[in-house]
Amino acid sequence: MIPYAFDYTRPESVEEALDLLDDDAKLLAGGHSLVPALKLRLSAPGRLIDIxxxxSLKGIREENGEIVIGAGTTHAEIMKSDLLKQHLPMFAEGAALIGDPMVRHKGTIGGSLAHADPSADWPAMVIAADGEVVLRGRNGSRSVAAADFFIGFYSTALEEGEIITEIRLPVPAEGTRMNYQKFAQPASRFAIVGCAVVRHPDGSVRVAFTGVSDAPFRDTGVEEALSGQQLTDDVIEAAAAKAAEGVSLNSDHFASEEYRQHLARVYCKRALNAVA
Structure with missing residues (x-):
């Protein structure tokens, strides 16, 4: 129950949504983050803008060497996409790990990225895949590398009056392998720790974590330990041991700092073994 009055608007275009977006408005996509916040009075906007x-915010396509995912595309649509299964299978497989069928059929990738829950799944995958987040405001569009988009606890590079319109990911070279592993909280299925790994045919590896710290991050320490190395058992063991080194670790009633550090190493090792 949400017993307070607010306006509800359903624009038909991004331009119309931007015209309505002001300090007293909130964007509604899938609603799985905003609606609970409304119920708990953590947010009380005067207007909901249902986008x-x-x-134009829907769909998955290949364009100029990139896979483009509309911000309004649901987790279920990503899970079922043949284009993603062909080029970025980690995304189709990772989408299946999100929430339950209701969450997957209503929640959107853009809503998840904008909300920036430190335990959300998409951020680690988008960072590891070297993605870009496309933002649009009244003055035009700009792109932000996913590794720079998440700047803190529920904080992103989104500025006032901007909307995420799409996510762009380079089409990987043939032979690229990728995997996402997570230790899930059993009720919400958010990641207590999640690790995404993308290994390219030239041997370069990108590693990203979610759930470990206040914001998802690219783990350059693990990447450097893997640089120029064959993914043997010993190399993987040594690289995984460096997971989340020097990072300020989360601690809550689900996992202590020490346990999260342990889980980061375990799930990094699993993801590396999967692409080896």
């Missing part, structure tokens, strides 16, 4: 049905 879930804007056509």
């Amino acid at each position: 879930a049905r804007i056509p």
Whole structure:
């Protein structure tokens, strides 16, 4: 129950949504983050702008050597995408690990990235895949590398009056292998620790974590330990031991700092073994 009055608007275009977006408005996509916040009075906007049905925010396509995912694309649509299964299978497989069927059919990738829950799954995968987040405001569009988009606890590079419109990911070279592993909280299925790994045919590896710290991050320490190395058992063991080194670790009633550090090493090792 949400017993307070607010306006509800369903724009038909991004331009219309931007015209409505002001300090007293909130964007509604899948609603799985915003609606609970409304119920708990953590947020009380005067207007909800429902962008879930804007056509230009939907869909998955290949364009100029990139896979483009509309911000309004649901987890279920990503899970079922043949294009992603062909080029970025980690995304289709990772989507299946999110929440439950209701969450997957209503929640959107753009909503998840904008909300920036430190335990969300998409950030680690988008960072590891070297993705870019495309933002649009009244003055035009700009792109932010996913590794720079998440700047703190529920904080992103989104500025006032901007909307995420799409996520762009380079089409990997043939022979690229990728994997996402997570230790899930059993009720919400958010990641207590999640690790995404992308290994390219030239041997370069990108590693990203979620759930470990206040914000998802690229783990350059693990990457440097793997640089120029064959993924033997010993190399993987040594690289995984460096997981989340020097990072300020989360501690809550799900996992202590020490346990999260242990889980980061375990799930990094599993993801590396999967791409080896």
